[in-house]
Amino acid sequence: MSTLSTLEVNSLKGALEALLLVSSDPVSAPALAGALDIAPGECASLLAELKVEYEEANRGFQLREVAGGWRLFTHPAYHDVVEAYVLSWDTQKLSQAALETLAVIAYHQPVTREVVKGIRGVNSDGVIASLVDKGLVRELGRDPERGQAIIYGTTNAFLEKFGLRSTRDLPDLEQFAPDEQSRQFIRERLSGRSIQSTLEEQAEDLDEERELLDTDVEDTDGEELLPAGVTSEDMHDED
Missing domain, CATH: 1.10.10.10 (Winged helix-like DNA-binding domain superfamily/Winged helix DNA-binding domain)
Structure with missing residues (x-):
């Protein structure tokens, strides 16, 4: 040359x-x-x-x-030198709830808030909104099969923050499982089978509550309401 x-x-x-x-x-x-x-x-x-x-x-x-x-x-x-120098670093840390929610979205995207709730077991709307504000999560569109629910996914900022070229570079969660039962649990979570089961169970619980309410209403139909402390037997004794 x-x-x-x-x-x-x-x-x-x-x-x-x-x-x-x-x-x-x-x-x-x-x-x-x-x-x-x-x-x-x-x-x-x-x-x-x-x-x-x-x-x-x-x-x-x-x-x-x-x-x-x-x-x-x-x-x-x-890293330690830079961390000590940049005093504002602490304000950028994510809470445990935020990390859990971010992991669910990263590994299961595109995903709705209802699915995230089904996996974590708690309402995650506030956490998702916070992740959107931080630029780590974004809205991808709407899911017509779930009442036009918002679909979420990770952003380029997420890839950059965690040093990934794409979501294909996410580590296999199964490698962190201590036993086969844990690995199977992770497979089910990522496949969506457990999520769907959770949503179906929630729907069944709501149906049971409605049936109980309907039964209570039917039992009280036609019955005369009595003053507090007075039973139907007391009314018969008076007759």
Whole structure:
């Protein structure tokens, strides 16, 4: 490679670094290539070279491909230093309820609020709204089979925050299960069978409550209401 070519390559790498530094979101290789007026394949090769160079030089930052694009990140080895420096980090932490809800949506998307409730066993509307506000979850549309209920899914910000290129990179939850029974439970939850069963059980409970109410109404039809403390036998004695 000639000196001129080397300078051109280094200049392109420098330009890529400048673009990545001013980008708050991951940028795709084709978008970067368009900004530099080079072929997407050449841009992808330069990005891969930069990634290796940073790793070999043990720099304080890394170049990663996440959420369909490229972005610079601080090196995990310096996490404690960065965390101590950025005092506002605590305000960005998610609660246990938020993490549970986010996991349900991530692994079962597209999903409605009713399905999330069926899995967690508690109303999660407020938590979902909070995740939407944080930009980790978004509305994908409506489910015509469930009364036009809103369907939710994760965002690119979610992928970026957890260092994923796509939802296909989510870890297999079964690997965290301590035994086969737990693994089977996870399979059922992710397949939706248990969710549907939960919804059906809730519907059956409502039907039973309605039947009991109807029975109570029928039992009281035609009966004369008596004053408190007075029985029907007392009324017969008076006769």
